[in-house]
Amino acid sequence: MVKAVVGANWGDEGKGKITDMLGEKADIIVRFQGGANAGHTIVNDYGKFALHTLPSGVFYDHTTSIIGNGVALNIPVFFKEYNEIISRGVPAPKIMISDRAQMVMPYHVLFDQYEEERLGGKSFGSTKSGIAPFYSDKYAKIGFQVSELFDEEALKEKLVRVCETKNVLLEHLYHKPALNPDELFEELMEYKKMVEPYVGDVSAFLWNAIKEGKEILLEGQLGSLKDPDHGIYPMVTSSSTLAAYGAIGAGLPPYEIKQIITVCKAYSSAVGAGAFVSEIFGEEADELRRRGGDGGEYGATTGRPRRMGWFDCVASKYGCRIQGTTDVAFTVLDVLGYLDEIPVCVGYEIDGKVTTDFPTTGLLEKAKPVLKVLPGWKTDIRGIKKYEDLPENCRKYIEFCEEQIGFPITMVSNGPGRSDIIYRNK
Ligand code: GDP
Numbered sequence: 001m002v003k004a005v006v007g008a009n010w011g012d013e014g015k016g017k018i019t020d021m022l023g024e025k026a027d028i029i030v031r032f033q034g035g036a037n038a039g040h041t042i043v044n045d046y047g048k049f050a051l052h053t054l055p056s057g058v059f060y061d062h063t064t065s066i067i068g069n070g071v072a073l074n075i076p077v078f079f080k081e082y083n084e085i086i087s088r089g090v091p092a093p094k095i096m097i098s099d100r101a102q103m104v105m106p107y108h109v110l111f112d113q114y115e116e117e118r119l120g121g122k123s124f125g126s127t128k129s130g131i132a133p134f135y136s137d138k139y140a141k142i143g144f145q146v147s148e149l150f151d152e153e154a155l156k157e158k159l160v161r162v163c164e165t166k167n168v169l170l171e172h173l174y175h176k177p178a179l180n181p182d183e184l185f186e187e188l189m190e191y192k193k194m195v196e197p198y199v200g201d202v203s204a205f206l207w208n209a210i211k212e213g214k215e216i217l218l219e220g221q222l223g224s225l226k227d228p229d230h231g232i233y234p235m236v237t238s239s240s241t242l243a244a245y246g247a248i249g250a251g252l253p254p255y256e257i258k259q260i261i262t263v264c265k266a267y268s269s270a271v272g273a274g275a276f277v278s279e280i281f282g283e284e285a286d287e288l289r290r291r292g293g294d295g296g297e298y299g300a301t302t303g304r305p306r307r308m309g310w311f312d313c314v315a316s317k318y319g320c321r322i323q324g325t326t327d328v329a330f331t332v333l334d335v336l337g338y339l340d341e342i343p344v345c346v347g348y349e350i351d352g353k354v355t356t357d358f359p360t361t362g363l364l365e366k367a368k369p370v371l372k373v374l375p376g377w378k379t380d381i382r383g384i385k386k387y388e389d390l391p392e393n394c395r396k397y398i399e400f401c402e403e404q405i406g407f408p409i410t411m412v413s414n415g416p417g418r419s420d421i422i423y424r425n426k
Helices: 015-025 075-087 106-122 131-139 146-150 152-174 181-198 202-211 243-250 282-291 313-323 333-338 392-405
Strands: 002-007 028-031 040-044 047-051 064-067 094-098 216-219 257-265 268-270 307-309 327-331 341-350 353-355 368-375 409-413 421-423
Touching: 002 015, 002 243, 002 313, 015 040, 015 216, 015 257, 015 327, 015 409, 028 202, 064 202, 075 181, 094 181, 094 202, 106 131, 106 152, 106 181, 146 152, 146 181, 152 181, 202 216, 202 243, 216 243, 243 257, 257 313, 282 307, 282 333, 313 341, 313 392, 327 392, 333 392, 341 392, 368 392, 392 409
Parallel strands: 002 216, 002 257, 028 064, 028 216, 064 094, 257 327, 327 409
Antiparallel strands: 040 047, 268 307, 341 353, 341 368, 409 421
16 A cells, blocks of 8 residues: 655755654555655654654654655765664665666755855755755756666766756856766765665566555655745745655556645644745744744754645645545644634635635635634643543644545554654544
8 A cells, every 4th residue: 555745835844853753663664756855753762863864764664665766866865864764773774776766966955056146135945955956957857866886887978968068057157166077976986885785676666565554654755835836936845745646656556546645734834935825923933933843843854944834725725626635634733822813814816816726826816715713722732542531622723724635534643753743534
């Protein structure tokens, strides 16, 4: 059985925690898209970890953690993280890296920085991890698959060719030092040493695992609204964040994905630029940011303060629909326990008309939030295990959001830990 854990919003919904939790019963956990530009924070028996490229399954010794072909694989970052968890007492995880995964090249990171510098105030707020240049090269067919490390002559030749075009841009557009293909080759040979023991044919491995009835989790990065097709283009990420892409980025049949668990945070946060209709500012935002997540809403990769907002039913309804949601995991609800009243965004007013349909980017920029204010519950709900034991106003908040988004909330997360979860039978 294949399940996907994906985000409904802008990312940082708590997918890492849900994947880590569901990982207990999973045989295999696969990252299928994205790179080291976003991170998951996971709290478990070994401590608190910020993972950027390692799948969230690395803490279990019964799971195999896989880097699928859809990932932007930064090899040195991957192994830095790998060594870090081992040095903190986590047993060496079973890892498999797709021979078809492409590598983030050292110059992708440089191009990301140079382009943000060039754009100045008009920049995308990139994390400068090289992700956009990486995916551009992948689709321009000048990327490098892990498998290419194993044919040194062909690799050398291709590096010369790719450097020729890169160097034109470096010299004339960015006015930066040129790339040297020989140096890059040496660097790639270092990468080869690191990955060699882990490289394999992931789609064949998953095919057999499905036949054997294994439980496979697909772990998404970011959320629906950052999808390049269905998100807030161009303020999106460069690979698809949707469960459907899990089939491609892992290499398994789409019809095998039986459960799509869409993680939805009980309030909103976003990083980077782009329209964010239910955004709040000032002290109201600062307080939610300070209390949010587990230790504040600051980027797991960048440490940047996240933009904060109330729960957005319009964006979440759309985010869940476009994922093909079967189950919603409603997370970080405990954080809202300090509020007397909790505003929720129930509609967008665009040019004088109110809609609950999420629009394309141009219209989204003009949208003003229509808020409904719900009563708070003013207690700490951490530690509660049964839905019925939640305060009435808290249940009402959940049920109101559920009705607005139109997908069943079957899990409520009331704390960062693995066991802070309330299951609801729907
Ligand atoms: P991801 O990228 O979707 O995995 O999200 P992040 O890891 O960036 O952000 C989620 C943050 O919230 C992390 O610090 C988690 O430890 C924390 N978290 C997850 N679920 C809960 C929850 O139910 N309550 C609280 N207080 N924190 C949570």
